[in-house]
Amino acid sequence: MGAFGLAGAALIGCADDDEPGSDGTATPGGNGTAAAGTAPNGPVSGGRFRGTEAGDPTSLDPMVSGSVSTKSIAAHVYSRLMRIDTAEDADPFDRLPTGDLAESVESDDGQHWTVKLRPGVKFHNIAPVSGRELTSEDVLFSYQRLSAPQSPNSTQLGSVVDVQAVDNYTLTFTLDAPSPEFHELLADGNLLYVQPVEADGGFDPVVQTIGTGPWILREYVPSSKLTFDKHPEYFVEGLPYMDGIDEAIIPEDANVKAQFEAGNVDFASISAEDLLDMQQRFPGGTWLPGTGNGMAWIAFSGKDMSPDAVWRDERFRQGVSMSVDRAALLDFAGNASRLLDAGFDFTTLTRWNNIPEPCAFGPRFWLDPQSEGQGPSSTYFQYNPDEARKMYEAVGVGQQPIPYMYTDRYGDVFTKVVEATGGMLTDAGLVVEQQFQDYNSVYITNTFVGNFHGVVYGLESQLTPGGYAERFFGQDPANHGRVHEPEMEEMLVAQRTELDPDARTEILYNMQRRQGEMMYYIPAQSTSSTQWSGYSSRVRGLRRTRGYGAGTDVFANVWLSA
Missing domain, CATH: 3.10.105.10 (Dipeptide-binding Protein; Domain 3)
Known part of the structure; x- marks a missing residue:
């Protein structure tokens, strides 16, 4: 992987919690939380994860909708220039951004940045894009859509005054001033999801998704389900491990919990009130604290x-x-x-x-x-x-x-x-x-x-x-x-x-x-108290991210035991 930094040193864009014992990382034993397991023979491929989504997206296009569900779906099918460098048993706020589509992101002064793309990244093999290679023109096109006035997050990249596609694999970003957060912006799950230029007239991104991410959205049935299949030509060798993700759209938390208890889904958001009881009833499950940075x-x-x-x-x-x-x-x-x-x-x-x-x-x-x-x-x-x-x-x-x-x-x-x-x-x-x-x-x-x-x-x-x-x-x-x-x-x-x-x-x-x-x-306090995620005993390789990037940052690395 190339360099990501300012004159060779990484810009600090995420928080290290420097109080002793305050990293919030879930570990087995002392805090009663089961760690994500690792089989003796390591990750295995195959199987489908059975997840849930709380509601329908207002649109499938993250450039025009601020919906939570829209961004969650986007993180499965689209890639960003950078992502959060997740790891098992690690607090995501102790992790820095790393490359996703970008092979390097460098600057000598914090204001003028050069981004080098990975060569050979393939879009999903869906017409009219048909599995072609991603180029800098796709990134430029996506940035222009994000920065358009009608985009709900246009001002988040307001410091960017110019973006140029230098060649097929190189872009330059010029900011209005040096920025301590440029890496974070490129990794932010709210912002620069890279779409193909064919989204301008070749297909409608409001109702169809074609990206370079680890998952292909095969089917969306409103108020019912989302079906994702693995991207067989995903640019990270060996990933994703699973064959797909099947998400049932279930608005009621109580119903999700009931489906989890019945063994019909692999994931449920668990209230803190129910956590101790659930841990005792399902000793093989994994219970991870949410990042809570909403x-x-x-x-x-x-x-x-x-x-x-x-x-x-x-x-x-x-x-x-x-x-x-x-x-x-x-x-x-x-x-x-x-x-x-x-x-x-x-x-x-x-x-x-x-x-x-x-x-x-x-x-x-x-x-x-x-x-x-x-x-x-x-x-x-x-x-x-x-x-x-x-x-x-x-x-x-x-x-x-x-x-x-x-x-x-x-x-x-x-x-x-x-x-x-x-x-x-x-x-x-x-x-x-x-x-x-x-x-x-x-x-x-x-x-x-x-x-x-x-x-x-x-x-x-x-x-x-x-x-x-x-x-x-x-x-x-x-x-x-x-x-x-x-x-x-x-x-x-x-x-x-x-x-x-x-x-x-x-x-x-x-x-x-x-x-x-x-x-x-x-x-207010709704998200400062701990939120918990429960996973069935067959789910392995779990880690946490921050923001909405779980589709790539987490689930590309998840695998299922026999």
């Missing part, structure tokens, strides 16, 4: 939508934060006390999210809001409903109803936490009108991008540290609360180009301090 948040409609709303006053927003009992929610959603007592030593059982950085990133990017480092604004993270009531009274809330919106697409536990948080706001004196929204027709297409009046409890896509900052405070079209404050924007711009890791960390810490003081958003 960000749950409470947002307030922006000035353009609600110019005279009571939440224009920071005292109201501070009161909302103080109405939320974060420790109780960790116990409620993450079963934290019981799991800690049972020996599950996983740091996010006790961590609280901050904004713009989730706790899963660890101290390289995340500032612990319970620490002295948070400064005076740590007060607003503490549960204090009496003080919250005083703040509500001071701004004249009265009995004014507050619309409180959410969707159920993110699972039963998420919904329960949303509703419990709404109850806490009510207990602190607000008149909360809980309003459920359909994910596809309302939430992701309108509310998520700031078109709402009231308060919304949402879940963020899994982004890079800089990506979160852009999403919450930049020109990102999905800046949910449309927060554009000069002090935050100044720090946002500064962190984009700061190549010194310690200096950049301090900028991100200062963003979290200022955000904590003003509470433009309320950091």
